[in-house]
Amino acid sequence: MMDKEGADPVIAAFYRAALEPPQWSVAMRAFARLAGGDVACCFLKAETGAVPSRGYVTGLDQSAWEDGYRRYYHALDPGYAVLTRGPPGRMHLMQDYFSEQAVARSEYFQDFYLRAGVRYSCSGVVRDNGALTILSAHRAAGQGPYDANTRGQLQRVLDHLPNVFCLRDTAQQAQAHGALAWEALDALPRAILLADACLRLVFMNLAAQRLLAATSPLASVITLHGGKVAVRVSQLQQQLAQRVRQACVGLACHRPAPLYASDADGRPALEIGILPLPVRIGPADGEGASLAMLSLRPLFRSGRRHWPGAAERPCGLTGAEWSLALALADGMEPAEYAQRQGVCMSTVRSQIQAILAKTGTHRSSEIASLFSALEWHAGAQP
16 A cells, blocks of 8 residues: 655655655655655666666565666566657656566566566656666566556656756765755755745755845746745745644645645646755754655646647646646637547546646636646647
């Protein structure tokens, strides 16, 4: 069963591992628990057939696992072809690609994977200095296959991994970074705010400074008043304050999904992720304030862009939901869209309900109004 605390503590553990390398084993164990199993792996594999570099393995005899995989079975790994078939950044459930018959015929599964005591895996790849890093969680047969909810939580972890690697590399290069690698946080492309339990701003990286510049439309969505972080909607401000307090004292959040702040027209404009940061600042004796990391992501930008990947689509929309939202914004009726796509009307209705829930809108016309402000390419999904 998946860890009820959700992905936030796991993501925070990876950020901590970026600053403190001995914590990678802690992060990997947390990732395995999130997946509802005991085994997780993270390793570099530059190209098909290449021997992977040393990585992190938890839940198995690492030396035996690495010896078998690196010596022989890496060249037979059928999952690698799945992971590299499309662009990096997506978690895949291998149970969707390999039937029981395929598993029974595979030397890799029969002589290596199943013999190691694992049966189901959820894996994804990200770029790390030009090479592909594979992040995988594994379950034994008795623990059952993965469900969509677990895959979604593991996807949230994978989405942060490029930033984790960036933080790791910059921290390693920094000559002196005190209790926290401020230089490393400045290097992150994602806007980051660090705040204490009272929402007092402790640090803001360069990306956040640019995002909240006075000329930015988002300056009215999230602001700094008296050294404290604030959003324009009072109800959302209360939710933000509660989530930050929970993160700072180590309490599990019952709703780990990001918060969404709206612009002056009431349209969702900014995604705010709240993560516990298990690093204290203060005297060397360990006393000091625990912090929360606020990860800011603008939802909509003007100007034409390519078809967005999963990490770029606002409000967590799937590719199918994104395509439908753009079609509604272009004035297409749901029935016409269903006919053109060759899908049942009930499927389109379900997708509309999902878009309404994710964007905070209440009817199809509001979806059309929201997405009509964009100038994205609405062509076929690659």
